[in-house]
Amino acid sequence: MLEFTYKAHCDLLGKFKIDTEYDIVTVRQTIRQYAKDMGMGIVDQTRITTAVSELFRNMYNYAGGGEVLIERGEVENHHALIVTCTDQGPGIEDIELAMTDGYTSGQGMGYGLPGAKRLVDRFEIQSKLKEGTTVRMMKWK
Amino acid sequence: MNLHEKRIPIIKIHDYLIVPIQVDMHDKLAIQLQSQILEEIAKTRAKGVLIDISVLEMVDSFIGRMLSGMASMAAIMDTSVVIVGMQPAVAITLVELGLEMPGVDTALNMEKGMEMLERRLNSRKTDSF
Amino acid sequence: MKEILNIKNTKERIDRIEDILASVASGDMDARINSEIEDDFSGIEAAIDLLINDLTDELRQRENMQKELENKLSKIQDQQKTILQQQEDLLELSSPVSKVWDNILILPVIGTLDSQRTQVMMENLLQKIVETGCTISILDITGVPTVDTQVANHLLKTVTAARLLGAECIISGISPAIAQTIVHLGIDLSAIRTKATLQDAMIFAMKQNKRADEVRALGNLALPNEKTD
Numbered sequence: 297m298l299e300f301t302y303k304a305h306c307d308l309l310g311k312f313k314i315d316t317e318y319d320i321v322t323v324r325q326t327i328r329q330y331a332k333d334m335g336m337g338i339v340d341q342t343r344i345t346t347a348v349s350e351l352f353r354n355m356y357n358y359a360g361g362g363e364v365l366i367e368r369g370e371v372e373n374h375h376a377l378i379v380t381c382t383d384q385g386p387g388i389e390d391i392e393l394a395m396t397d398g399y400t401s402g403q404g405m406g407y408g409l410p411g412a413k414r415l416v417d418r419f420e421i422q423s424k425l426k427e428g429t430t431v432r433m434m435k436w437k
Numbered sequence: 438m439n440l441h442e443k444r445i446p447i448i449k450i451h452d453y454l455i456v457p458i459q460v461d462m463h464d465k466l467a468i469q470l471q472s473q474i475l476e477e478i479a480k481t482r483a484k485g486v487l488i489d490i491s492v493l494e495m496v497d498s499f500i501g502r503m504l505s506g507m508a509s510m511a512a513i514m515d516t517s518v519v520i521v522g523m524q525p526a527v528a529i530t531l532v533e534l535g536l537e538m539p540g541v542d543t544a545l546n547m548e549k550g551m552e553m554l555e556r557r558l559n560s561r562k563t564d565s566f
Numbered sequence: 567m568k569e570i571l572n573i574k575n576t577k578e579r580i581d582r583i584e585d586i587l588a589s590v591a592s593g594d595m596d597a598r599i600n601s602e603i604e605d606d607f608s609g610i611e612a613a614i615d616l617l618i619n620d621l622t623d624e625l626r627q628r629e630n631m632q633k634e635l636e637n638k639l640s641k642i643q644d645q646q647k648t649i650l651q652q653q654e655d656l657l658e659l660s661s662p663v664s665k666v667w668d669n670i671l672i673l674p675v676i677g678t679l680d681s682q683r684t685q686v687m688m689e690n691l692l693q694k695i696v697e698t699g700c701t702i703s704i705l706d707i708t709g710v711p712t713v714d715t716q717v718a719n720h721l722l723k724t725v726t727a728a729r730l731l732g733a734e735c736i737i738s739g740i741s742p743a744i745a746q747t748i749v750h751l752g753i754d755l756s757a758i759r760t761k762a763t764l765q766d767a768m769i770f771a772m773k774q775n776k777r778a779d780e781v782r783a784l785g786n787l788a789l790p791n792e793k794t795d
């Protein structure tokens with residue numbers, strides 16, 4: 297349903313569902329392993345793992361869960377790890393607001409989305425009310 | 438891997454509680470740990486808590502919030518919390534995420550953390566004279 | 567009722583005190599009153615001698631510390647010279663972090679900083695802090711001509727990350743040009759401890775060390791009484 301700016305030739309690494317709190321942990325660990333396998337340094341591994349953890353929790357909290365697509369590809373002359381999170385939740389009314397440091401509609405601290413964006417090299421978010429939200433992040437090797 | 442059954446030990450030594458977090462915590466486990474520590478403080482009347490996170494490879498906003506919340510709650514109960522042994526990669530990531538955890542005491546290792554608690558305790562005792 | 571004070575040779579003895587104090591003030595730390603008379607005034611003479619003793623000890627200690635500091639500093643300066651000579655190579659390598667003193671790390675940064683180099687440097691420094699257990703580190707940017715927003719932010723981030731580890735990071739040697747840039751860019755460095763020179767930073771770091779030792783010693787002394795309350 298969504299068009300992304302960064303088109304890439306990708307290999308699919310894995311597809312996972314986030315339904316429970318345990319899934320948040322296991323899938324972020326899986327992503328760390330992919331990052332490690334690609335040869336990312338320890339800090340970048342930690343960055344991408346933390347960023348995806350934020351997105352997974354958002355899907356779990358606000359959309360009752362969602363799906364994660366992990367790919368590897370060449371983007372703008374970089375080896376990239378690409379993580380796409382899709383949910384069929386309520387959507388985000390004001391994306392700009394949601395991307396603001398400190399904004400939360402619930403009990404969070406409101407650093408999830410803007411923080412995740414700072415931790416990766418490319419970050420795109422699209423959302424439609426009542427249809428869902430998709431976030432795609434890329435981290436260069 | 439059985440995530441459902443992990444439990445984090447709380448060890449009491451003298452006036453202190455030591456909590457070595459050795460698993461990648463899911464949210465429920467983090468919340469459970471928080472109340473477990475608070476209960477243990479009340480029960481043992483511990484004067485300080487050292488939370489050792491040296492093996493944690495990631496602290497996201499949820500765990501970060503749990504840790505700083507832990508420190509504030511313990512403070513209300515007149516107990517100091519020191520977060521010990523954060524890895525450099527974790528610290529960098531937390532700062533970039535935007536979680537600078539102001540007001541949370543940190544120490545490089547257990548020994549330094551213990552020293553910090555002792556200092557706290559002593560200055561508090563002299564205050565009360 | 568008036569008490570009669572028993573003081574012998576008042577005039578000469580006051581003169582002697584004045585002489586001795588003058589000698590001490592002019593740097594003769596061996597001068598003492600050493601009065602042999604025992605009367606109501608001898609207590610004061612003895613007290614003055616004691617004070618001169620204390621003062622002498624204090625000065626000696628300061629001198630020693632100063633000497634040690636100068637030695638270390640000249641070592642660092644030599645180090646920095648070598649580093650300057652190897653600047654070209656250095657830009658390729660990561661920056662050297664050295665432990666110059668018990669509990670103190672110094673990272674002298676020389677040359678232009680770009681975002682990537684700053685990042686590598688920051689990671690090295692934090693890693694070294696954890697490895698050595700040093701709680702104070704000094705990031706000396708005397709040798710850095712300018713910084714941009716990104717680099718300034720990385721520096722800021724380093725200090726905050728160090729705090730999360732349980733260590734303090736001081737930035738020294740901020741040049742007028744860099745100070746101007748930082749303020750113009752609207753970057754808030756107020757939460758960060760900055761010192762004019764590497765020397766100032768070293769003195770500050772050593773004082774912190776000393777204070778920590780004192781508190782520790784105090785704590786040990788206080789412990790036996792603790793149990794009573």
Ligand SMILES: Nc1ncnc2c1ncn2[C@@H]1O[C@H](COP(=O)(O)OP(=O)(O)OP(=O)(O)O)[C@@H](O)[C@H]1O
Nearest residue numbers: 354358387394400401402404405406407408409429
């Ligand atoms: N997948 C999603 N579906 C619907 N709304 C979302 C989704 N993700 C984020 N939001 C909305 O955007 C807001 C900001 O999200 P963000 O992750 O930045 O902060 P938070 O989750 O509220 O707090 P934190 O992540 O710091 O615990 C959320 O409060 C929520 O209203």
Ligand SMILES: [Mg+2]
Nearest residue numbers: 354404408409
């Ligand atoms: Mg969130």
